[in-house]
Amino acid sequence: MGMTIDFTGKTVLVTGAGRGLGRNMALQFADCGADVYMGNRKEDQGLSVVREIEGMGRRAGFTRCDVSNEEDVAKLVSDAVDFGNGTLDVIVNAAGVMSVEDLMYTSDPEMERVLNINVVGPANVLKHGLKVMKAQHHGNIIIVSSIGGRDGGSMLQIYSASKAAATSLVQSGAKMGAPYGVRVNGILPGIIRTAMWDQILDGMARGWDPSNKQEVTPEKRDELWEKSVASMIPVGHAQTGKDIAYATVFMASDYASEITGECLAIDGGTTSGR
Ligand SMILES: NC(=O)c1ccc[n+]([C@@H]2O[C@H](COP(=O)([O-])OP(=O)(O)OC[C@H]3O[C@@H](n4cnc5c(N)ncnc54)[C@H](O)[C@@H]3O)[C@@H](O)[C@H]2O)c1
Numbered sequence: 001m002g003m004t005i006d007f008t009g010k011t012v013l014v015t016g017a018g019r020g021l022g023r024n025m026a027l028q029f030a031d032c033g034a035d036v037y038m039g040n041r042k043e044d045q046g047l048s049v050v051r052e053i054e055g056m057g058r059r060a061g062f063t064r065c066d067v068s069n070e071e072d073v074a075k076l077v078s079d080a081v082d083f084g085n086g087t088l089d090v091i092v093n094a095a096g097v098m099s100v101e102d103l104m105y106t107s108d109p110e111m112e113r114v115l116n117i118n119v120v121g122p123a124n125v126l127k128h129g130l131k132v133m134k135a136q137h138h139g140n141i142i143i144v145s146s147i148g149g150r151d152g153g154s155m156l157q158i159y160s161a162s163k164a165a166a167t168s169l170v171q172s173g174a175k176m177g178a179p180y181g182v183r184v185n186g187i188l189p190g191i192i193r194t195a196m197w198d199q200i201l202d203g204m205a206r207g208w209d210p211s212n213k214q215e216v217t218p219e220k221r222d223e224l225w226e227k228s229v230a231s232m233i234p235v236g237h238a239q240t241g242k243d244i245a246y247a248t249v250f251m252a253s254d255y256a257s258e259i260t261g262e263c264l265a266i267d268g269g270t271t272s273g274r
C-alpha cells in the first residue's frame with residue numbers, strides 16, 4: 001500500500017498566498033483536496049489565486065490582510081474559521097519580505113518594516129491560530145522561515161535576523177501547542193527564483209547600497225544568478241516552488257504527526273550541517 005496525502009474535508013489557511021511560494025503551497029493543498037482560504041496584502045494577487053483554485057474544482061476564499069497588523073490577522077483567522085464551518089485544520093504563514101540594504105546603511109523605517117512583517121507577522125498568526133486550535137484541540141501551524149535564519153551571514157543581515165526570530169517562534173509555539181494536540185513547525189526554503197530573488201539580485205548588483213538606484217537589467221540578474229547563486233548550491237540547481245510546497249503539505253499531514261518544533265530545510269544541501 002502506498003502513501004497518499006489526502007486533505008479532503010480539511011480547511012487550510014495560507015498567508016502570502018498571492019504569488020511565489022505561498023501561491024505554490026495554496027495550489028498544492030488544493031490539489032490534495034483541501035478547501036483553501038488565503039490572506040495577502042495585495043488583493044488582486046490573492047483573488048487571482050482564488051480563481052485558480054476554483055478552476056481546479058475546489059473551494060477557495062480570500063481576505064485582504066497585512067500580517068503585521070493584528071486586527072487584520074484576527075479577522076483573517078476568524079473568516080477562515082467561518083469558511084471551514086467552525087474548523088481550521090492548517091495555517092501556513094508564508095507572507096514575508098526581503099531587505100537588501102547593507103546594515104551599515106539601512107534606515108530605521110526599513111528595519112521596522114522587515115521586523116514588523118517577518119517577526120510580528122508570524123507572531124500574530126501564531127497568537128490567533130493557537131487560540132482557535134487550542135479550543136478545537138487539534139491543528140497544524142507552519143511558519144515559513146528561511147535558511148538565512150540559521151546563522152548570520154555577511155549579507156541580508158536584518159532579513160536573516162528576522163528569520164532567526166521566526167524560527168524561535170516555531171520552537172516556542174510547538175511547546176505551547178503540544179498539550180492541546182497542536183503541532184507547530186517551520187519550513188526553511190532554500191533558493192527559489194521568485195520575485196523575492198530578483199530583489200536580492202538587484203541588491204547584489206548595487207553593492208547592497210540603498211543610495212545606489214542604478215537600473216539592473218534582466219540580463220545582469222541572470223548573469224549574477226548563474227555565476228554567484230545557482231552554481232553555489234551543492235546539488236547544482238536551485239529549488240522550485242513545488243519542492244517547497246510538497247514539504248509543507250507533508251509537514252501538515254498525518255505522516256508528520258510526531259514532528260513538532262522542527263524546522264525543515266529544503267535547500268539541496270546549502271546549509272547541510274548547520
Ligand atoms: N524565494 C526564496 O528563495 C526564499 C528563501 C527562503 C525563504 N523564503 C521565504 O518564503 C516566503 C515567500 O517568499 P517568496 O519568495 O514567495 O516571496 P514573494 O515576494 O514572491 O511573495 C510574497 C507574498 O507575500 C505577500 N506579502 C508580503 N508582505 C505581506 C504582508 N505584510 N502581509 C500579507 N502578505 C504579504 C506578497 O504580496 C506576496 O504575495 C517568505 O517568507 C520568504 O522570506 C523565500
